[in-house]
Every structure is written in C-alpha cells, then in structure tokens.
Amino acid sequence: MPQTDQSHDPTLGSWVDAANGHPDFPIQNLPLGVFSPPKGADNGAPRVGVAIGDSILDLTAIAGLFTGEAARAVEAAGEGRLNGLFALGAGPRRALRARLSELLAEGSAEQATLEPALHPAASCTLHLPARIGDYTDFYVGIHHATNVGKVFRPDNPLLPNYKYVPIGYHGRASSVVPSGTPIRRPNGQRPRPEGGPSFGPCERLDYELELGVWVGPGNDLGTPIPITEAAEHIAGFCLLNDWSARDLQAWEYQPLGPFLAKNFGSTISPWVITPEALAPFRAAQPPRPEGDPQPLPYLLDEADQAGGALALELEVLLSTPGLRERGLPPHRLSLSDARHMYWTVAQMVAHHSCGGCNLQPGDLLGTGTLSAPGSEGFGSLLETTAGGKQPVRLASGEERRFLQDGDEVILRARARRDGFAPIGFGECRGTILPAP
Template sequence: MTVVIDETHDPALKSWVASANGHADFPIQNLPLGIFSPPGQVPRGGVAIGDMILDLAGAVEAGLFEGVPLLAARAAMGDTLNPLLAMEAEPRRALRRRLSALFAEGSPERTKVEPLLHRAQDCAMHLPARIGDYTDFYVGIHHATNVGRVFRPDNPLLPNYKHVPIGYHGRASSIRASGAPVRRPNGQRKAPDADAPTFGPSQRLDYELEMGIWIAEGNELGEPIPIQAADRHIAGLCLLNDWSARDLQAWEYQPLGPFLAKNFLTTISPWIVTAEALAPFRIAQPPRPEGDPRPLPYLWSEEDQKAGAFAIELEVSIASARMREERVPPMRLSRGPASNMYWTAAQIITHHASNGCNLQPGDLLGTGTISAPTDDGFGSLLEITRGGKQPITLPTGETRTFLQDGDQLFLSGRAQREGYVPIGFGPCHGIIIPAPAA
C-alpha cells in the first residue's frame, strides 16, 4: 500500500477560485474528476473546484499541460474517464499536482484558466465512466445484523459472514448520476398471510447508504489480485444509494439473492473523489471483536489493517413533497462513519478477483449498506422503522415506514481528519415518482 501525502494536501493552500476556499465539498485539496456538459454542449471531462468546473479539453487546447500531466489530461478530456482510470496512479497524481498549481492562489496561469471555468449550477452531470460491471457487497456488519435479526432473531448473521466478503452482481445499465428520478418499481410481492403473490407497485421502497469504489487498473482473466496490490486498483470513491424494494426482495431473494428488487435504479454521486485526494483520510481498520475469526491469509495484510479504512462521515436526509412545498429543511435520518465496514476496500477487491475474475477500469463496486451500531446511524428505513413496525414522524407531522411518492432522499459524505482540510463528495439525491401502470 502506497499512501502519498504531498503539497496538494497542504491545509494552508488557498485558491484564486474564491468559492473553493472553505467549500464544503470541493476545496482545492479535493479536485475530483467527472463528466459534465455545459449548456448546449456535449459531455466532456472536468474537474470540480468550489462552485466551478474546469473544462479539461479546453485546458489541453490552451497548452496548460505538458509531459505526464498532459497524457493524463488527454485521457480524461473525452466523454468518459475510462482511459484515465486504466492508467497507473502516477499519471493521476501528476495531473492532480498540475491542477493544484493552476488553481493555487498566485498562479501565473490564472488568466488562461479562468475562461475555461463553468458554473456548476449551469452544467449537467453524467456518469463519470462507462460501467462495464457493477458488484454490490454486504460489508456493513451492523446493517447485516439488523436485517438478519428481522428474519432470524436468534441467529442474524449467517455462518459465512465473518469469513468471506458477501456480494452479488448487480445491474450496471440502471446506474444513474445524482438527480435522476427514481420510478417506483412494479413486481411480485407476497404478504405473509397471503396464499399467492400479486403484481404491482412496491409498497416498501427503501434506500441504502453505501460507498462506491471505482476500479482503476484491471487484472487479466485468470490472474488474482493479491491483497498487497489491491490498493492500486482503487481509482477513487463516490456515494451510492442502492434503492431497494423490500417487499419484492423478501419474496424473490431465496434461493439466489437480490434481483428485481435492486436493479431498477442505483444512484451515485457523479464525481470521482480520487484515491490521491483521500490519502490523508486513510485510517486503521477497526479491530474485529474478540472471538471473531481471523481472515484467511489471502485476505490479510498488516498494512491494509493499519490504513485500509477511510475517515468519512456519512449522512442521509429526507424531504417529502409537502416539506419542500412548505420550505421545511430536509430532516436527517442517520449519520455515522464509513469505517463501520467489516471488510476493507482492498479485501473486497482481492476477494472479487481471487477466483481469477477480471476487473476492468470503470467497474463499480458497492460496499453494501453502512450502518452504525445505534439507531441514529442506521443506513436504511428497514432498520430505522424495525421493518415498518415503528414509523418515523417528519417535521410536517407526516409519518413514514417506507418511502412514498414525492419523497426526496439526500446522501452526503465528508472526509475529515484533524490537521487536514475536509473534502466532500457532492450531491447524491433522487425523488421518488409513481410506478408505471401495471
């Protein structure tokens, strides 16, 4: 594992882009990468800085890069970041250093850079990469325990959970960037007291608070990724909401697992917060409880245990249609650290490729729902409302057990650690709209 902290992370660093200084998500210490389109123009690569977005294609044309940074900028200036993700970390790091110098207070290139900035609020955001494959894991142990307790009160965790990172292959085609509407899915559902299933709109629509892991370099088919090398395959992270139809899921998941209950839509934050930007926020993986099994050797690395987790605070809020009409601020549903993961990102990647499965640049891995051990940090309504038995009350007096049409969900995340400037992930939200006619 190589964690490089350099001048780009300097907490004293300021930018001539005024909105970047003190920005909640995108100060100069972040510089995330994404695909955006200015009004009336085609999608292209960009860099977020404060409330602005730098057009990388324009910056290349203006001659602002040379050498290795130029190679990286060219790989990132098209309508997808896959070519950049396929590169090793050093070109990304070189591009980051050059961008930091361009945006730094007193930069002599300010007059060349300034015309290439677009107001973020005027631009459309797109998926940052062409996602070939999407795999969702289940590494939030508190979530797994809470959900398991609903179905198996005496034995919530299955015997394999503490030995192997559990995951399933999701649907890449239905992943969308923040802001895309979430159409309530139709499907089969069977009430516990019913003799037969019915088909219709999900009545138990839920969210899941997750992180997304973007894959950088891939591996050849048949060639596993050792745990010691897994870190170099992480391009960066994003927020991820794996919307879930709990009633459909309860009926369909046995014996093969989630299917239509999950694949109707997954929302992600559109910016890749790079592994390089997150270097100062690497922390030790929380120790396993006494008596838990030690992972098998292929999943164990002392280095990974010392710095394989991330100091990221996650939060979920809700705003009903009525709340928005009455201009009531969103209500927080939960908040907790991303370190509530039983397996690290490196362990997830290593296990995924341990049988020779070939990961590819631009693949996306979901962590699974990340919950804290207490109610105020639960990452889904299924947990918060105890399976729908304990409704929550919104500021308007409305109640919820699961999501209703018109509800808007907001995920947010912030990496923060003493001695460094906090950085964020940008928006990850969606509004529930009615199901299509069955």
C-alpha cells in the same frame, strides 16, 4: 497507499474564491467528473472536468497546460468519460492532481488562461463519470447485516460465512444513474399474507447508504489481484444509493438473491473522489471483536489493516412534499461513518478477483449498507422503522415507514481530520416517481 503532500496543505488557497472554505470542493479535493457545459461549446458535448468550489474546470479546454504523465491523463480522458484515465493507474492520476493544484493555487501564473475554462456548476449537466461495464454490490457493513439478519434469524443474525468471506452479488450496471435522476417506483411480485404473490407497485421502497468504489487498472482473466496490490486498482470513490424494493426482495431473494428488488435503479454522486484526495483521512481498520476469525492469508495485509479504512461521515436526509410545501428543511434520517466496514475495499477487490474474475477500468463496486451501531446511524428505513413498525415522524406532520412518491433522498459524505482541510463528495440525490 497514497501519501499526503503539499497538495493537502490546509493553508493552500485558490484564486477561485468560492473554493476557499467550500464544504465539498476546496483545492485540497480536486475530484474528477464528466459534465456538459451550457449549450454553445461543442453543442454541450460531455467532457471531463474538475470540481473547484462552485465551478467546473474544463480539462479539455486547457490540455496544452499539461506535460508528461499529467498530459497522458488528460489525453486518456478526452472521450468524455474516465475509463481511459482509470486504466492508466495511479501515476498519471497523481501527476494530474499535482499540476491542477499548481494551476488553481493562489498566485498561479496561468489564472488568466484558466478563467475562460471555468463554468458555473449550477449551469452544467453532470453525467456518469465512466462507462460502467459491471457493477458488484458487497455486504461489508456488519451492523446492517446484523440488523437485517435479526429480522429473519433473531437468534443467529449473521450467517456462518460472514466473518470469513466478503459477501457480494453481481448487480445491474445499466440502471446506475447520476445524482438528480428521478427513480421510478418498480412493479413486481409481492408476497400476500394469505400466501402466494400479487403483482403491482412496490409498497416498501427503501434507500441504502453505501460507498461506491471505481475500479482503475483491471486484471487479466484468470489472474487474481494480490491483497498487497489491490489498492493500486482503485481509481476513486463516490456515494451510492442502492434503492431496494423490500417487499419484492422478500418474495424473490431465495434462493439466488436480489433481482427485480434491486435492478430498477441505483444512484451515484457524479464526482470521483480520488485516493490521493482521501490520503489524510485513511484510518486503521477497526480491530475485530475477540473470538472473530482472522482473515485468511489472501485477504490479510499489514499495510491495509493499518490504513485501509476511511474516516468518512455519512449522512442521509429526506425531503418530502409536505416538508417542501411548508418551507421546512430536509429531515436527517441517519449519521453514520465509513469505518463501520467489516472488510476493507482492498479486501473486496482481492476477493472479487481471487477466482480469476477480470475486473475492468470503470467497473463499480458497492460496499453494501453502512449502518452505525446505534439507531441514529442506521443506513436504511428497514432498520430505522424496524421493518415499518416504528414510523419516522417529520416536522410537517407526515410519517414514513417506507418511501412515498415525491420523496427525495439525499446522501452526503464529509472527511474531517485535525490539521487538514475537510473535503466532501457532493450530493447524491434521487426523487421517487410513481410506478409505471
């Protein structure tokens, strides 16, 4: 479990003025990502960078300023993607963070050398930070699981296995896209009230508020990752909107689960927030309610229970054509928290690999929808509108039961704790386009 150090000092400032007090990317964060600078340098070829305030620092351009383990990290990231750096594990990543903190701090002797390697973030293109080999979506948000279960099983919303096993399914990696990429409404089969299906555009399009988890070092096929070592296999975190076509899902999900209802697109925030940046915001896993079973031994570790949760505020905003036309701000749909996870990320990793599945650097795990207990924190429109029965009313006079073409969903995350500088994840945005 990463520990706090001098890089988390809330009084630490940067010579990059916009970083000081920045809501997402102060010097205490230093997330990693892949970007293309404005045309000119290498014809805009993707390269690895670090977000600092409203700028991106090009790591490739300053590679000569790193030595030892930090240099290994920069060299591994030289292909314009982070898979190689993820594979190295925590040591080189921590060394890189420590050196970046020195280079970007107020009074740095290298300021003049670094300034030419800074690019305004607004003029850069952000890409997926890694090549995603596999994507797995879990279902660890117990309030969401309960709310959805009530729709189908009012008397017994959670299936008997939920509190024993971290439920998940294998998703589609090819359609994971970075923030800002439009999402086209999918076509598919939809159930009809009179029986049987019709085919056409999804009519009940929804978002899902999730955290994404980047896998670092993998494991050999047939060799499980013990729960006591699982945290060392986590390279970082992002926001994830796992869009859902609810009407397609209702028709197709039995007996094998989601298919076309989920594979048309999943949107992630492009910056990898490292475990080291989140060290001050670790929290104890909430105690299980009286009567709930204790996790089986392969899923239970004292250190993970003491600090395996993350205190992250999670927000969902909706911008519609009507709001934009009237110059009105986005409407807040939800304010939740990452502590509403019934299983920790380490438990997800340990369970995923317990049967011998080989995770690989750059694999992506989703937590599943993270809803709060109350309606102000529901993580999907399916919950917020009670399946479309109670529409959301907007200041523009519009109503929403589910998403319409032109709607933009914005996810945000913020970590706060007394005595430390707050950090954020950057935004995860996606706008709905009409069906093909």
